[in-house]
Amino acid sequence: MSQLPPDKVTLEDLLHLKRAERPSAEFWEEFDRKLHAKQLAALVEKKPRWAFAFGPLMRISSLGALAALALAFALQEYYPAAGETARALEPLVAARHQAAPAVTHTVAAASPARSPVGRIREETAPAVVASAPAPAEIISTTLPVASLPANDISTTIPWLADALHSTAAAALPSLRSLNASLNMADNMPEATSPARSLASASFSSRARPAADPLAQISSPGEMHHARMLAALTDTHLIGEIEPASVSRVRERIASRLANDGYADDISRLGVEGTQVSFKF
């Protein structure tokens, strides 16, 4: 056996040692056993043929679903109140889906009596009531903000028109509240029509601007004056002067008390008969 010279060990010689790291025969038996088991498992778990055929279709459909989700999310981003108002507008949308007869029935019922409610409805939303147009037309006549995209898109994507309608209606809360009030008024029986005016009156009274809450709070000085006035009236006036002149005395005291400089000490006040005296 040829011996390597001791001074000639190179890096390649050292790396050659790695070739000598070999597993035993038992290792290969185990290796073959596991490999065949994996091979069988791979054969059993082979994909069915329809998976290859429908694989691209599945990818395309998943992409489409993803795009629809992104569009819905974008709509939600631009019209954040759409989801909230969609629930409130459910009766309107349902009526629109039931098409023209339902709407014309409402008009016909309202027209003979010409109730104030019917007139208001006709004035505010003439296109909706007059001819019961298609959904896209409703959007274009009543909601001009959304009319441009809705006219184009609703013909090709019907559900998008619904979404736009709901979102555009959400942009007009006055229309929403008006419709809700009109619906409520329509549901009331005809015999209770006087109650409508009462309801509208109470509504108008409620609708007045509320008083300034700060103005309703009395200042500490006013409360002090009131207490002093009550004390004077109770302790000095009652029983000493005639009841008819009590109110006049009280007015005088009140006018004097209005001056804060006199009201700092109640001991300065004195009452004799119909005279009120102050000590300075």
Add this chain to the structure above:
Amino acid sequence: MDASKLLTKTLVASPERQQEADADWRVVQQVQAGDVAAFDRLILKYRERLYSVIYNMTANREDAADLAQDAFIKAFQSINRFQGQSTFFTWLYRIAVNSTVTHLRKNRLRTFFSLEKIAEEGKSSEVIAALIDQSGAERGAFVKELQEKLNEALQKLSINHRTVVTLFEIDGLSHAEIAEIMNCSIGTVRSRLHYAKQLLQAELQPYLKK
């Protein structure tokens, strides 16, 4: 594959390699025709070399066994797509090397050795004898220490450098074959090999005698 690569491969490949490639291609055609058992011949032929490459890249015998088995399974599952544009063994090596690189990148922080025993025969015995004169227990301890140092030095290399060193110095592949397996140019292979050897030289300096 472009013309220059084909020419390089033709120039480098020895007649024995060419005969092997032809024999492999015939077996592959049998497997593609439905003779599944013919694939076992390819497994028996390449399992030790493939295992050796993966083992020297990972320094872990269990991981190497799993990765080698997975490489054979992947090759078996994809054999209908193999059209003979490269040799079967470079195709199989590419699968194995890619799987191993992915595994090493996933488990970059988890490195522990699980080493095979060095079989002292032939050239390895000569190298060990040149490094140490003692015999018996001291020799065994020295060989074990040398093995650990070698693996530590290899693990300090980057994955690409380690792969080049393993394929060239340990498995004995040509630059062109390595370039085909690693999907890079021959110049890149040479550059990586040079750099890796420099690093290994520095790491293993105590064991090298000039």
